[in-house]
Amino acid sequence: MPHSRALNWNQTSPVSNNWTGVTCNASGSRIIAVRLPGIGLHGPIPSNTISHLSALQVLSLRSNGISGHFPSDFFNLRNLSFLYLQYNNLSGPLPVDFSVWRNLTIVNLSNNRFNQSIPSSLSNLTHLQALDLANNSLSGEIPDLNLPSLQQINFSNNKLTGIVPKSLLRFPSSLFEGNNVSFERIPPHPSHFGAPYGEPYPTSKKSRRLGETVLLGIIIACCILAIVAFVFFVIVGCSRRKNEDVYSQKLQAGGMSPEKAVSRSQDANNRLFFFEGCNYTFDLEDLLRASAEVLGKGTYGFSYKVVLEDATTVVVKRLKEVSVGKREFEQQMEVVGSIRHLNVIELKAYYYSKDERLMVYDYYSQGSVSSILHETRTPLDWDARMKIAIGEARGIARIHTENGGKFVHGNIKSSNIFVNSQQYGSVSDLGLSTIMGALAPSISRAAGYRAPEVTDTRKAMQPSDVYSFGVVLLELLTGKSPIHTTGGDEIIHLVRWVHSVVREEWTAEVFDIELTRYPNIEEEMVEMLQIAMTCVVRMPDQRPKIADLVKMIENVRVIESENRPSSGNRSESSNHRQQRWGKNPMSHNE
Template identity: 50%
Template sequence: MKERPTMAAILVFLAMLVSLDPVISEPTQDKQALLAFLSQVPHENRLRWNQSVSACSWVGVRCDASNSSVHYLRLPGVALVGQIPANTLGRLSQLRVLSLRSNRLSGSIPPDFSQLKLLRSVYLQHNEFSGAFPPSLTELTRLTRLDLSSNNFTGPIPFSVGNLTLLTGLFLQNNGFSGKIPSISPPGLVSFNVSNNRLNGSIPSALARFPASAFANNINLCGAPLAPCNPFFPSPAPAPTLPPPLVPTQSKRRKLSTAAIIAISVAGGVLILLLLLVIIFLLIRKRRKSESAKPQKLPVSAATAVGDAGTSSSKDDVTGGLAEGAERNKLVFFRGGGYSFDLEDLLRASAEVLGKGSVGTSYKAVLEEGTTVVVKRLKDVAVAKREFEQHMEVLGNIKDQNVLPLRAYYYSKDEKLLVYDYMPAGSLSALLHGSRGSGRTPLEWDNRLRIALSAARGLAHLHVSGNVVHGNIKSSNILVKQENLDACVSDFGLNPLFANSSPPHHRIMGYRAPEVLETRKVTFKSDVYSLGVLLLELLTGKAPNQASLGEEGIDLPRWVQSVVREEWTAEVFDVELMRYHNVEEEMVQLLQIGMACVATVPDQRPEMQQVLRMIEEMNRGETDEGLHHSSDDAIRGGGGSDNSQATPVESRTSPPGFTP
């Protein structure tokens, strides 16, 4: 009798062990289906799916929370060519979103797509699919968005489309569909377009609420919102009632002549109308082509949102540094970014204005699949397209952990856009100056020193390895990595794109070197000056662009020099740093480096490599690893045991002239 409870307890214990198994499942069957699809469809090697890792980590693939099945497959603009093989994608039984747009896929949609019962969104636009309307798609009753536009589909639009009662968007424009539009009226349908097909007949009343542009450029559609449906031919002439004239032969000739005139008039009217329709069709088509070549524009406010269609195609060997080129007015990517989206993905992302910087406005863009990037919209660019592209090639090839990489760019006559990684921790300016006062978490000294070192390394890499002048060093262009408070420099090397090389002076107020006022040219030595101002900003906690004082207009470097000259050195430092004795020596060392950088005469300033070496060699004789270790301690616990035992430094009376 005692054995049964013992066995039950063992089974319960084993079940608990199984439930606690931390191994994350792998969507094995879906992975095989994806590999089968990719192996049978010619493509450029952009995806680089690694079979040795989980399919859930592949580019364009997203799984459910447990990684047991593929829910999203987005492969726009990756140069897929040919037909979709049967028994591949149709096996992704848990798929919710499928996007294969902007490729060169052809043929018909496989019948086994009807097995994708959970599909909600299908984007197949801008391909070369042909044949009849895919019957397998009309069986996917959970579809909310279906886009088959800009393909070569022909034949009628089937009445079975009415089975898709959850549709909110149906896009069939730019195909060869013919016949009448079926009467479909899903209650939630808010977007509909069948323009540029061969449809005829009256428009169903349920679709009359959509604009005329949704039905434009078809053979003979009529009814609201287009012109009313009227008889094409005029009513026949009434029979003659007058008695015949005296001369029968003349009467006969007149009757024949009247009939001929009527026939000729009708035929002439028909020919003229057809000719007018052809001319109107050609004019509208030409206009649409010209409009499609115009650039899209980013939103200009935080509330603007835009959506999911477009092209990001490749261009053969634009330059040696490009992994993905682009046709005219397309997004151009650089190698190593790992992104899979196109220009219209960007334009239709939710956009938030991050701020107006030195060379334009920056936006935080969150794409449909959750990817977040920063888009910089340049203004006042003064170079031609070829020069712009060559300069972007130089900047795009700069790779360093302390330099924010340029991932892509877009050029058109009216718009120039740059795409960067998004750094959620924000800028040094926000960390240093944001929300000062009670309740603020101050930026620890070890973290400030780490940021100074990272910024110096990034700038030295630009100077030495990239041979690029940054031209706009300031605290808002020093971005902080969230995981370790290392930093990287952004907005580098853009000055040559603008007239007179340097942007207007007010844009970099407080950081510019004295010689830039006269020459309007930035140099390696002017970068060193700006970095010196940045080091003084880290030490004083004061923003240089707010440091103009009184009638004398003293800037931050001159104010620091005046305080040091009066031997009030302790009064220079940020009050948030003056709580600890054990960092005074390091602060003085960094102050000396900063003062050397802001020498008035450029030749008296050190080279950037020398500045980096001085920062690396300062501290308590520690290596850089020791600096990183102390910074990690500060992140975890607020500075370590030494700091916890430190006592505040006695404050002196502040010198006149400079207030926080």
């Protein structure tokens, strides 16, 4: 079946939990789930393909371009529990007998072109919890679905007629909008003692006087109730406005996950765009439903850890104050998404709409260098810090080669450096400085990474990246934040502090006390300190190029935990420096 996104399906690799979008049972012998939303499938589903998966429980082919009728051979999928076929071009009638799928729990066939009537056999699905048939061309009356387990329905925007069954009157009327249906009303109960139609009741003066008294009492009672109701609504209105203000503040503070922050009424054409080679099989709807937790607030927005229903974990960055339009945003994302390097965290997908801009990355379980150094305080030995430094340098060097050698990261800081599976530093959040609003003055930790010219002009250049890289090196060497406070609440700027200590020739005082436990590294630490100081000089044209920095760091030492050269044989080991890190700093290009 034709599709626009590449899948890693081939006969040489085992199917069991290795093929994109395919999940097998515990023994690996049967396929129980196929999830391929938004991968560009188009055309009819071939017969005798999916229908052979008799153990299938979950089928998600939503947000594709699948056409034709509902596959007749799906009747073989007797174990099917979850069926997601929304946002396709399927047409024709729905299956007459839904009872063959007795385990169906969720059915979503919305936003297709199905026609004819809604099958009454749906009433036999005793496990059914959600049924969405909205935005089709279904006609006829709505069948009586007296299913106690049914929690969600949507029949809106079809061609349905008649009276909504009593069993469905518990759902909001908005779920039936866009149809020609009416809601059954309970007729008034006739009085057992009433006179025949048209015959007046006999009256008397006493009863008339009594009636007037009762009427006056009713009027007074209604007035009192009206006043009470008015006061009640005023109080509720004020409370609701206050709650809305709190809600808005939480949203601005990042207290909401993406599934609540992104409107569910976004234009269907605004979908996640995945880059070639990405094996993820989820779409925007998956992100909206997934559980999420805030990882942190950065210069350009909030980052969330999102766990999808198939246990896939990604990072979603929600951008704020994007200063460019959709076309320029997409062009920049295309450049960022095309960069492939071991030390650059790949952009997997992005989303753009009028109100939201999202970026999707892999999740790195070890966290950022900032969190390791300052939050979890995970011990980092010298080898680990050197690998982070050389990986970060290589990543920035690769970024600077893009766009004819003029590409700028613009936001280098330890919270944007992550540790990859080989324990080397990898750079994230690249290319945002050109599409976001100007950086505001700040005394926060992030301000400590900004080069003087960025503070003055709010514009980052490649030498600015070098300055920020130098600050991260100082952070690795000292274990201190770029801007931090002392016990007396004095604000300390890391670069200035290191300059003052070195100027007083107290160089040993600079280094993280954690590093004093490791022998024979003093010389290497001093070399790295000298490299860092060349990066943070005030004049941009006096800073080295990042490619030269890669070579300088590669020449400092080699990571050889089993055969580390001691301080006595450093001269011998220096002859092998080109083999230590690899001769070509760009050799990790994929």
